Amino acid sequence: MNDVTPTREQRTAALEGLGCKRKRVEDIRFTQGKGNYVDDVTLPGMLHGDFVRSPHAHARVKSINSEEAMKVPGVLAVITAETLKTVNLAWMPTLAGDVQMVLADGKVLFQNQEVAFVVATDRYAADDGVSKVVVEYEPLPPLIDPFKSMAPDAPVLREDLAGKTSGAHGPRKHHNHIFEWTVGDKELTDAAFKKADVTIKELISYHRTHPSPLETCQCVCSFDKVKAELTIWGTFQAPHVIRTVVSLIAKLPEQKIHVISPDIGGGFGNKVGAYPGYICAAVASIVTGKPVKWVEDRIENLTATSFARDYHMTTEIAATKDGRVMGLRVHVLADHGAFDACADPSKWPAGFFNIVTGSYDFPVAHLTVDGVYTNKAPGGVAYRCSFRVTEAAYCIERAMDILAQKLGMDPAELRLKNFIRREQFPYHSALGWEYDSGDYHAAMRKMMEVTDYAALRKEQASRRAAFKRGETREIMGLGVSFFTEIVGAGPSKNCDILGIAMFDSCEIRMHPTGAGIARMGTKSQGQGHETTWAQIIASEIGIPADNIMVEEGNTDTAPYGLGTYGSRSTPVAGAAIAMAARKIKAKAQMIAAYKLEVHEDDLEWDIDGFRVKGLPEKFMSMKDICWAAYNSVPPGMEPGLEAVSYYDPPNMTYPFGAYLCVMDIDVDTGVYKIRRFYALDDCGTRINPMIIEGQVHGGLTEAFAIAMGQEIRYDDGGNVVTGSFMDFFMPTAVETPHWETDFTVTPSPHHPIGAKGVGESPNVGGVPAFSNAVNDAFSFLGSTHIQMPHDYWRNWQAAKNLGAVAA
């Protein structure tokens, strides 16, 4: 006989549900090279498009001559703004309420801007055609420094906005001004500063960088003239939004547009918005009647599709002399480039930057953000962070260190003194957010204990003394960072994109044999949704995760969703999954009651099925209920077992964490070594600890890159000087430090399973940890703030400016 009854532990383990380190199911295909990416899509007769791009940052386009290009064998068409005007697509709306040229219309506004689109039978011919298009430019003075953008005599960049004194976010102060956004109470804040014993003020810049996913942006557009249907395979983080946008701007009925996001090789915010490549490929397909593929190369990706950051934050804190914060005042100069193509929820021109009070109990705060145009690529996307949250975290975390230095206090102690206390949650911040939950003191203390923070400070003191005695040329820095994120956009009361509320969705269909499929409005780009979504369902309805297939990315089959970015998938779609699963479970309970011949209320849930209370042997497994759902439902009930949930979250979630970076810097070369990096994350309920660890590793690696050198830098003429992976710092496994990860668990009180999102925390918390380590290393030599990125030469420059190296 083989009727060994599995124990409850065994039954739970068999589900591979919440908390299980389940191996990533998608990796089976990825590790065998069997993923299916946009560039793997090949259709009969498919054509290839490529762009003629501007060598100038700012110039008038006098003429475009494509005669020679059309003579190149294989070249079929050269599309310019004039062509696009015939279909009213020379300009397109941006997600931020601005408009953007699809192809240069009269002038170019940034280097590598799209000027013409060459369509040919293969990619080589397309590029040969590109090299033969002759464009005559009249160079104009470029505006590169955002601080000069609003000078009275600054060149006019956006001639199309002439006479427009207000934009999508209110009045414009200058021809290069986009918006001013203010939050908080100015009077109370000013009063707090007047009363303060101690104040600090520093311009803290977060340089321009780029999400640079391994797979660049790309699409295949195929227009079926007979059916008048457009199918687009693209690297989209938000496929449904793309469908709606295409429908609105191309005036095609939405049911005739099919958007498919196949496997995606990383997004990090770069693949949220719409790019000229998509429009041009779609128009080219409509014009030629053939499928058209557009694949960006690395240089194009880095220089023309959405950048991130470029926030210049003048930050002031008022405090008492014993280190209690009284007020925060921040002014941000936000460089948006040539068009405002930020991918924020529509009403938030500076994203959720008003999370800038961070983890601290600021009684009052006041924030102003001025967005300006410059001759740089458009963008301003959330590079592995919720909207402008990493800028905010960097701002406050750097500022707290500066305050600690001024007060002569330890930065960790200053934080402990000012944290929002556990009993203050839900906490209303001075700039308008309701923090759902947190236990900051516990997380910080754990970090300090595990790393033996006190001993590290002692070591630092003795090393500083040795440096001063000339016994070593290395300086040591400790970078403390304690971040609070705001993720899970978002509640319809304050979040929408182009008027669409930022809910998310899940549809679950159970099959008769106890298996099922879940379809989502989100889209994984490497986050492992196929693995983790099934785990939520497994725990909710007692069907093993292995029996649940997760499908995302096809707008014809998936329920409408707003996509994956801003760590919103778990907070919003993860909740939708639990809610849909609970609907399934509710119907299952009715079926079980009928089959077990008891009242529903007499049933209790037990891991993987329903049991009659008090009669443990009367049990019906979910697997059996699935079968029954298709052949013996109670009279009057419809057969089948499926559910859809559209989840409008009641609030954001607020993950947090305590990080510590220990760094040594050789002052003679500026070369740094990351000796230790400890990251404690609290993302609430942990769905899959292994995936969390992977996400933290990836996010920390990006944070390391950004803080220590990754930058999109322009010279004075507006040329990008870091436009390839030779100069744009993309660390390899050799440079990447070892990561120590840890956690605490403070579940979100309003999320159905208490989860908060984690994918972006390490980028948000990591950057200040690295930067604070560098700044902490140099502080004893007399510096208060050194701007990022902290690459070797800048470290050396800092050492030299502080007199630590002879010229």
Added chain:
Amino acid sequence: MIPGTFSYHRPASVAEAINLLSTFGEEARPLAGGHSLIPMMKLRLATPGHLIDLHGVAGLTGIRRDDDKIVIGAMTTQQQLLASNEIRTALPILQEAAALIADPQVRYRGTLGGNVANGDPGNDMPALMLTLGATYRLEGPNGARNVAAGEFYQGAYFTALEPGEILTSITIPAPAAGHGYAYEKLKRKVGDYATAAAAVVLTMADGKVASCAIGLTNLHETPLLATDAANVVISTGLDAATLKQAAAAAEAIMSPAADARGPVEYRKHVGGVMVMRALQRAAGRAR
């Protein structure tokens, strides 16, 4: 990142290769490992109409000892240098430098000949060739000639190679037994060219430097031999003051370009630091 149109040729002998190069003139370029040439073609910074692939040419690879000299075929890859016992014993500095070039994928394809013939100031091997006193064998339509590495480099991407010529081998006099060596290279990451690098080969006698040569990479439009700096250290025990003087003498001949690796001032400064560190490490290794 898509190259223009070109024709591909795969000659079997040096004579055939020279013939093809002469026939197509300016339009033709030899192709070795392709790890400098192909990236430039993808950026369309180089648009050769004809690629003459040297991989089929007999007799261009291999490392052999010829008396007190080491002769290395131009098509010998960096990986082959790293795997060679001959190089390990006679010219260990080549292995130290080769290991700092890019990554294994590049080293399995990239050749010593391509590296030294390329003329890019960022290449590491040219400064080593200067330091070691190497000679290049060039073969062309008018026969063969030997050119000292020190005479070969005329400007960025501008060398003594005449149209129709190829580099067939490199001859390096074996440094004295017991010599000390070091290649100090500062770079931002794996796969990056040097911000500054210094090669040192020296001998020591009674704790003092007896002979010394210093080469510099990526600190000028050509590789440099820092003769004055080397002279400074002769007969010294490399005390701190001497090291500083040597660094200053080396910095005096540097004229790097400012780029994303740093401004001129920084690159010169770390160039000097590399010289000091290479001298110290080389002295520590000398017997």
